[in-house]
Amino acid sequence: MAEVVDMKKLVESLSPNERKIVPHLEDSNMIELSERADLDKTSTLRSLQLLSNKGAVEINSRDEKSIELGINGLLYVKNGLPERRLANLVIHKNSISMKDAVKESKLSDNEFKAALGVLKRKALIDLKDGNLILSGAKEELSKTSLEEKFLESLPRALDGLEPEEKFAFENLKSRKNIVDVQEKKVVEFKVTELGKNLKKEKFNDKMLESVTSNLIRSGNWKGKKFRRYDITSPVPKIYGSKRHFVNQAIEFGKRIWLDMGFKEMTGDYCQSGFWNFDALFTAQDHPVREMQDTFFIADKSTTSKDVIGYKGKLPDSSVIAKVKEAHEGGIEGSKGWQYKWSEDKSKQISLRTHTTCLSAKTLLEIGKNKEFPAKYFALGKCFRNETVDWSHGFEFNQTEGIVVDENANFRQLLGYLIEFFKKMGYDKIRIRPGYFPYTEPSLEIDVFHPVHKKWVELGGAGMFRPEVTIPMFGRHIPVLAWGPGFDRIIMEFFEITDLRDMYRNDLNKLRDVKVWDK
Amino acid sequence: MTTLTFNKKELEEKIGKIDDNIKNKIDMFGTPIDGETEDELTIEVFPNRPDLLSLQGFSRAFNRFMGGNVDSNYIAEKPENDFKVIIDKSVKKVRPFTSCAIVKGLKFDDDTINEVIEIQEKLHGSYGRNRKKLAIGIYPLEQIKLPIKFLAKKPDEIVFQPLEFPKEINARQILSQHPTGMEYGDLLKDCEEYPIFEDSNGEILSMPPIINSHKTGKITHNTTDVFIECSGFNKEYLDKTLNMIVCALADLGGKIYQMNVKDEVDGSFVSPNLENEKMKLDADYINKNLGLELSKDEIVELLNKMGIETRDDEVLIPAYRTDILHDIDLVEDVAIAYGYDNFKPEIPDISTVGQEDKMSIFKKKIAEVLIGLGLTEISSYHLSTKEKQFKNIGVRNFVDKMIEVLDSKTENNILRDSLFANSIAILSENSDASYPQKIFELGKVFSLDEKSETGIGESEHLGVSLCYEGANFTDLKQMLDYLMRMFDLNYEIEETEQDGFIDGRCGKIIVEGKNVGVIGEVSPFVLRNNKIKMPCVSMELNVGKLY
Known part of the structure; x- marks a missing residue:
């Protein structure tokens, strides 16, 4: 399809540098053009690209290997190759002792050895009784060598060397820093029909470049035209500052719960076993209470052998007694776990393994204040003693929620969860049976991971067991509770396939990562 | 997490063709598929359902769930004459209880032998808490002479050939030489006497919870009848475990027999007891919790799918189910049978x-102000290393204030006590990224604090670092000044010295007479140590004290 180009507009859109090179346009390469137009290489290249965008030239750039002078090469071009300097000495003296030759040639050990090797190989000099003597004709020795010729010709392309030149190049390459092969971009271009027409145009030199305070004041723009920009051409990247992408998503997640009428719970990351486990009907021999799963805080003055780690304080004794009862023999209608509950073990301090400990604490407050119905949420860090891989980290965020209401039921639990996930961008989730010591019924939420091609568990939910609620409220009131992992939920949006990338703080990536826009 | 791996062919013989629909049903039954290969299928079994931890147990329950008519009523025959176990006084101190049974009429080949071993191991690992709570032994009846005695002896007096070991050794040697002895030895080490099962020929059958005898404790292809014991510390757990095993063996074609157990201290009983425990069927309770309106008949049918029979208003709990502690546990069974995917979600008003x-709001506002100043927010781990937190920023005395976590699986084993150290580490990791680098972080730091409930004080901090050619004290103080003005706070700077900062260019930040933080130019020693190429100025504020 032929494109109709408005030549007038085209001319008006040429930048000052483009105007400089247009008269010199001929099929050629960028370097030549730069010389002809008397414009520096960077500006020439940029102008060529602009002209190419406009369809005036077709650029063809390719990589070419070129041979350049190395550090020593530069020096030798100026002072002569070591063999030349040694040869001159021998020519001058006819015969010279090795010792004197080393001294008078002013060559380094390595250079001297190399020079001697070259001259001997070419049978130009000989070594006799410790003296260097001429063995060929003086004319031979003073003739310019292939290597010298080659050095003089640099820089040049690696391709297309004559056999003699190739020989010289190989010899020089084997010596230190004389020649250097570099990859170079060669920019060639052809002038299109449009370009040729453009070249014939006359340029109005009175185009205005930019608006300045001076121009505004003087009124000099009147009756003149501004150069047209190519407003479609790409611009260099800049970066703004922003919140960490995980925190952007956290703010959004919090908003969802706030909008649904939930109050925020916050609290310490260090918690006693009582709040993290016991109040949540997690038996004291449950594997989660062992060091391999949970971060316990070390006690510097360790005294007890049985119960490891640092110990804190417990809440008032009436709650403790009820929790103990729930574990040992069960509260009304329950058989409990049937073992001897240890108060000492519930004092163990660990980093919270879930935000559900905040819910447990909140239940006690809600019970005290008789605040029914009540809805609370938390969105914060949790810690598990895990080895780290794409789907596990030792720190992660969890989004916690509880609904305390006489009429709360399982269908409502699904309602809240599905609403939350829908707002987080998941229309298709799967809810299946799950297990937690403190909820019944329990469920797990899965989403399908597009990269790893499998269902990924986002976390659990359920209704708190009577063994949890009765010690806190004095009677059973249904509580819907959930605590899906939050980091996994936002991985897909940020196109993160490895959880470890979330807290790597690679500034380039932080600058590049897109903004949470749900 | 406990998983169970099936050979697909064997499983298909029991539950039919494994297609996508069946796989979804397996997930929806509460035994999510954890892995699959061409020949094998692995499921996860939650800790509340150890009765599913065998091919027999799983397929029995799953077929019922799928609507099959599977008989899950198990009957135990009365004990024959010499079906007797005596619990001797001596063993009460070290391992007080055992529950026992006999199963006859079994046929063993390599597969079934392996299966029986696997059931034991799975139960040991999960429900038995790695044999801490209980241990299971299964013995070929043809090798032993009833009745059996459960007693304790001094380790040196216990001599037998442990399973798969070339010779007879004593109990102490078992703990130090036999692989299983070495693995579980800790469970007995502190006892003066060790428990053993002994037959009436005086042959030792086993030393629980460690190992069986090679002679009397190994099932072979010739075995048809077996003696089974569970020993441990809680009789209820032992009874349930025994029930799970005998029911699985009955599914393999065996006939269950009871034994008379004569406990010289706590009184005699007959075991196993396969009678159903009973609970009242409360349809209203179930409907209220699930938000459904099911009729009683529908509930009965759903419970049936879960292997739970009813009689009149009573629910009969199968003898192998350990997870029904409360009425609420029946609610979940009804929900699973109803199908989690069939519930209609509802948001109540x-x-x-x-x-x-x-x-939270205060922190968000601080972040807004700093973003406006062109700073990028970072977010780093609360767990760190000694090097990062202290050594790399030139802090020398840290042992007393260091808070360690136990047995971390990564190098990160201390809680951070400042954000400054983290920002230096991050600038160090980013020394190849383009400058200027201007970063901030809001987060918790930790310190020892005897007054707090946990003994550890947690405070919300703000850390800011500017790093570029020309970065200096004034640049950052201007930002601090702006931040303070935006929150209507008056502050003063008081000169101080701190590890990691240049003397004379470092100050305490004082607000209303309280020390709330530090600001200063980072010493070139620290920068060079951390391979940071540009000058850096940092501040750290306890924002909890500002609010």
């Missing part, structure tokens, strides 16, 4: 007022 935490 409860009027409550949402409220964000005040400190």
Whole structure:
């Protein structure tokens, strides 16, 4: 399809540098053009690209290997190759002792050895009784060598060397820093029909470049035209500052719960076993209470052998007694776990393994204040003693929620969860049976991971067991509770396939990562 | 997490063709598929359902769930004459209880032998808490002479050939030489006497919870009848475990027999007891919790799918189910049978007022101000290393204030006590990224604090670092000044010295007479140590004290 180009507009859109090179346009390469137009290489290249965008030239750039002078090469071009300097000495003296030759040639050990090797190989000099003597004709020795010729010709392309030149190049390459092969971009271009027409145009030199305070004041723009920009051409990247992408998503997640009428719970990351486990009907021999799963805080003055780690304080004794009862023999209608509950073990301090400990604490407050119905949420860090891989980290965020209401039921639990996930961008989730010591019924939420091609568990939910609620409220009131992992939920949006990338703080990536826009 | 791996062919013989629909049903039954290869299928079994931890147990329950008519009523025959176990006084101190049974009429080949071993191991690992709570032994009846005695002896007096070991050794040697002895030895080490099962020929059958005898404790292809014991510390757990095993063996074609157990201290009983425990069927309770309106008949049918029979208003709990502690546990079974994917979600109309935490709001506002100043927010781990937290920023005395976590699986084993150290580490990791680098972080730091409930004080900090050619004290103080003005706070700077900062260019930040932080130019020693190429100025504020 032929494109109709408005030549007038085209001319008006040429930048000052483009105007400089247009008269010199001929099929050629960028370097030549730069010389002809008397414009520096960077500006020439940029102008060529602009002209190419406009369809005036077709650029063809390719990589070419070129041979350049190395550090020593530069020096030798100026002072002569070591063999030349040694040869001159021998020519001058006819015969010279090795010792004197080393001294008078002013060559380094390595250079001297190399020079001697070259001259001997070419049978130009000989070594006799410790003296260097001429063995060929003086004319031979003073003739310019292939290597010298080659050095003089640099820089040049690696391709297309004559056999003699190739020989010289190989010899020089084997010596230190004389020649250097570099990859170079060669920019060639052809002038299109449009370009040729453009070249014939006359340029109005009175185009205005930019608006300045001076121009505004003087009124000099009147009756003149501004150069047209190519407003479609790409611009260099800049970066703004922003919140960490995980925190952007956290703010959004919090908003969802706030909008649904939930109050925020916050609290310490260090918690006693009582709040993290016991109040949540997690038996004291449950594997989660062992060091391999949970971060316990070390006690510097360790005294007890049985119960490891640092110990804190417990809440008032009436709650403790009820929790103990729930574990040992069960509260009304329950058989409990049937073992001897240890108060000492519930004092163990660990980093919270879930935000559900905040819910447990909140239940006690809600019970005290008789605040029914009540809805609370938390969105914060949790810690598990895990080895780290794409789907596990030792720190992660969890989004916690509880609904305390006489009429709360399982269908409502699904309602809240599905609403939350829908707002987080998941229309298709799967809810299946799950297990937690403190909820019944329990469920797990899965989403399908597009990269790893499998269902990924986002976390659990359920209704708190009577063994949890009765010690806190004095009677059973249904509580819907959930605590899906939050980091996994936002991985897909940020196109993160490895959880470890979330807290790597690679500034380039932080600058590049897109903004949470749900 | 306990998983169970099936040979697909064997499983298909029991439950039919494994297609996508069946796989989804397996997930929806509460035994999510954890892995699959061409020949094998692995499921996860939750800790509340150890009765599913065998091919028999799983397929029995799953077929019922799928609507099959599977008989899950198990009957135990009365004990024959010499089906007797005596619990001797001596063993009460070290391992007080055992529950026992005999199963006859079994046929063993390599597969079934392996299966029996696997059931034991799975139960040991999960429900038995790695044999801490209980241990299971299964013995070929043809090798032993009833009745059996459960007693304790001094380790040196216990001599037998442990399973798969070339010779007879004593109990102490078993703990130090036999692989299983070495693995579980800790469970007996502190006892003066060790428990053993002995037959009436005086042959030792086993030393629980460690190992069986090679002679009398190994099932072979010739075995048809077996003696089974569970020993441990809680009789209820032992009874349930025994029930799970005998029911699985009955599914393999065996006939269950009871034994008379004569406990010289706590009184005699007959075991196993396969009678159903009973609970009242409360349809209203179930409907209220699930938000459904099921009729009683529908509930009965759903419970049936879960292997739970009813009689009149009573629910009969199968003898192998360990997870029914309360009525609420029946609610979940009804929900699973109803199908989690069949519930209609609902958001109730409860009027409550949402409220964000005040400190959260304050932190968000600080972030807004700093973003406006062109700073990028970072977020780093609360767990760190000694090197990062202290050594790399030139802090020398840290042992007393260091808070360690136990047995971390990564190098990160201390809680951070400042954000400054983290920002230096991050600038160090980013020394190849383009400058200027201007970063901030809001987060918790930790310190020892005897007054707090946990003994550990947690405070919300703000860390800011500017790093570029020409970065200096004034640049950052201007930002501090702006931040303070935006929150209407008056502050003063008081000269101080701190590890990691240049003397004379470092100050305490004082607000209303309280020390709330530090600001200063980072010493070139620290920068060079951390391979940071540009000058850096940092501040750290306890924002909890500002609010």
